[in-house]
Amino acid sequence: MASLGVLRESDDFELSLALQNNSALQRALQEGGKTDETRQSLIVLACRTIQSCLGPGVKLDPDPSLANTNWSQSCWLTPKCIVYPRSAKDVSRTIKILGLLHTPFSVRCGGLSPTPEHSSIADGVLIDLRELGGIEISADGRIASVGPGARWSDVFEALDPHGLTVVGPRLPNVGIGGFILGGGLSFFSGEYGLAADKVENFEIVLSDGLIVDANSAEHPDLFWALKGGGSNFGIVTRFDLSTVPIRDIWYSMSTYAITEVPEVLLAFEQWQLRSADPKSAIFLRMGLDSCTITLVYSSPAKRPPCFNVFYDIDVMEYLILPTNGTVVSLTTALAELFPHNPARHDHRAASRKNDLGLYSAVEAYWVWRKETLALRDSTRADATFMIQHVPKTLIEKGIEDGSNPLGLTAVPQQWWAIVVDWDSAKDDNLVRESLRDITKRWTDLAKEQGTHLDFEFMNNASGDQNPLRSYGETNLQRLRDISMKYDKAQVFQLLQKGGFLLSRA
Ligand SMILES: Cc1cc2nc3c(=O)[nH]c(=O)nc-3n(C[C@H](O)[C@H](O)[C@H](O)COP(=O)(O)OP(=O)(O)OC[C@H]3O[C@@H](n4cnc5c(N)ncnc54)[C@H](O)[C@@H]3O)c2cc1C
Structure with missing residues (x-):
């Protein structure tokens, strides 16, 4: 098929009219992109048309170095073009064109999804939000308005002089968009809830190009859906986040030998069961050769007593000595300690009620270690097992702040995650299969012990998991209804290439 040319849009020009007047294009659309040739022609036309509207913000046939910025190499796909919108209006024009031309697309923010x-996308258009940054703090300091292209480290730094922060990720090199739309678990979630619960307003571009605000007064149903409903409803172009009065904090990070794991897990369990102090948080990462614990207390302190159970365990090495520092100094140190290593990655989520005995977490750890050591022998894959404490206060905050769609059971719980890094594409299936096996064994163990919870945390879920279904049938149906209301043509279900989509839940 011959090239379909370029459609031009200007203030007095309606794209849909141009479509009506272009018979070659109409034919292509009627064929529905059935052949590879028409599909490719439509994608090229979409890229050129968006380029005619956005100018240099569109890279046709991009260099792989522009495409391959996703965290996981398994996501390094080269799209037909990359669109870098600079405003919500740019996003609006882009999404209208993609909808009209039935063009597949993906949206990239930080690019940390490992799926x-x-x-990322091979045959289609990649919308990369990195140019859509910007951080503004309201005069009263109550709200930080953040573009999806901003970096968390810049947000933390901007708020630091005000003695404030926001409920952000533990490592600052995570994207703003995916983190919040998946819920967002922070060091400060015990005290203030999930990141999504601290959003006051989302500015979002809908599939028909409309730019709307979603908050408790305007489009409250969409507001609810965005607090954990992922990429199903539109492209969020600004997050207005409630700030929280935290700057000066206490923290430490230490590693322990594998032989200490039972003691570390016992201490972790005692802290969970006993600690009524929502200011305390623990980032527990167990590796194949050692185990690392970050203790955080959200005020200045001297050896906070809530962590007493840890102080007598033999430390192998302090990666960060007990410090009275700031949110900025902690997250900077963590970013240095955990740089993004170029590799293939995946993660997988499971959750359970807090255990009533040490037995199951330790047993789960040994199951995990045995399996992942075998995997390392055959593929050189490295793995980390994280247990994330979710206190009841976190769940209650969500309800207090207007609720979210996660459907969390109001009991203290743990969100487990395995993260695996490996090198070779030939091992993709083996590694993913092994991840599935381990989580299944964990789940079976938890079911036997009566501690299993269905919830799968979207931010730790693997591509074949179904976090939206784990929110429960009622919430899933409500999310579907909201998607039908705000995306009548179902552009985000039919043309968006990936994501945890309602159409696949
Ligand atoms: C090293 C590391 C540390 C992490 N730490 C934490 C943590 O502390 N807490 C936590 O909760 N999670 C954490 N995560 C998980 C992380 O939050 C998720 O992987 C999240 O999806 C990443 O967001 P992103 O914008 O970087 O990803 P992307 O891959 O760019 O996007 C993920 C999904 O969100 C969609 N999306 C992104 N932005 C928008 C937008 N503006 N509008 C519409 N859709 C959008 C994308 O289309 C995609 O479907 C971590 C992950 C890694 C790899």
């Missing part, structure tokens, strides 16, 4: 096509 191919969630924020």
Whole structure:
């Protein structure tokens, strides 16, 4: 098929009219992109048309170095073009063109999703939000308005002089968009809830190009859906976040030998069961050769007593000595300690009620270690097992702040995650299969012990998991209804290539 040319849009020009007047294009659309040739022609036309509207913000046939910025190499796919919108209006024009031309697309923010096509695409258009940054703090300091292209480290730094922060990720090199739309678990979630619960307003571009605000007064149903409903409803172009009065904090980070794991897990369990102090948080990462614990207290302190159970365990090495520092100094140190290593990655989520005995977490750890050591022998894959404490206060905050769609059971719980890094594409299936096996064994163990919870945390879920279904049938149906209301043509279900989509839940 011959090239379909370029459609031009200007203030007195309606794109849909131009479509009506272009018979070659109409034919292509009627064929529905059935052949590879028409599909490719439509994608090229979409890229050129967006380029004619946005100018240099569109890279046709991009250099792989522009495409391959996703965290996981398994997501390094080269799109037909990359669109870098600079405003909500740019996003609006882009999405209208993609809808009219039935063009597949993906949206990339930080690019940390490890699932191919969630924020990468081979045959289609990649919308990369990195140019849509910007951080503004309201005069009263109550709200930080953040573009999806901003970096968390810049947000933390901007708020630091005000003695404030926001409920952000533990490592600052995570994207703003995916983190919040998936819920967002922070060091400060015990005290203030999930990141999504601290959003006052989302500015979002809908599939028909309309730019709307979603908050408790305007489009409250969409507001609810965005607090954990992922990429199903539109492209969020600004997050207005409630700030929280935290700057000066206490923290430490230490590693322990594998032989200390039972003691570390016992201490972790005692802290969970006993600690009524929502200011305390623990980032527990167990590796194949050692185990690392970050203790955080959200005020200045001297050896906070809530962590007493840890102080007598033999430390192998302090990666960060007990410090009275700031949110900025902690997150900077963590970013240095955990740089993004170029590799293939995946993660997988499971959750359970807090255990009533040490037995199951330790047993789960040994199951995990045995399996992942075998995997390392055959593939050189490295793995980390994280247990994330979710206190009841976190769940209650969500309800207090207007609720979210996660459908969390109001009991203290743990969100487990395995993260695996490996090198070779030939091992993709083996590694993913092994991850599935381990989580299944964990789940079976938890079911036997009566501690299993269905919830799968979207931000730790693997591509074949179904976090939206784990929110429960009622919430899932409500999310579907909201999607039908705000995306009548179902552009985000039919043309968006990946993501945890309602159409696949
Ligand atoms: C090293 C590391 C540390 C992490 N730490 C934490 C943590 O502390 N707490 C936590 O909760 N999670 C954490 N995560 C998980 C992380 O939050 C998720 O992977 C999240 O999806 C990443 O967001 P992103 O914008 O970087 O990803 P992307 O891959 O760019 O996007 C993920 C999904 O969100 C969609 N999306 C992104 N932005 C928008 C937008 N503006 N509008 C519409 N859709 C959008 C994308 O299309 C895609 O489907 C971590 C992950 C890693 C790898």
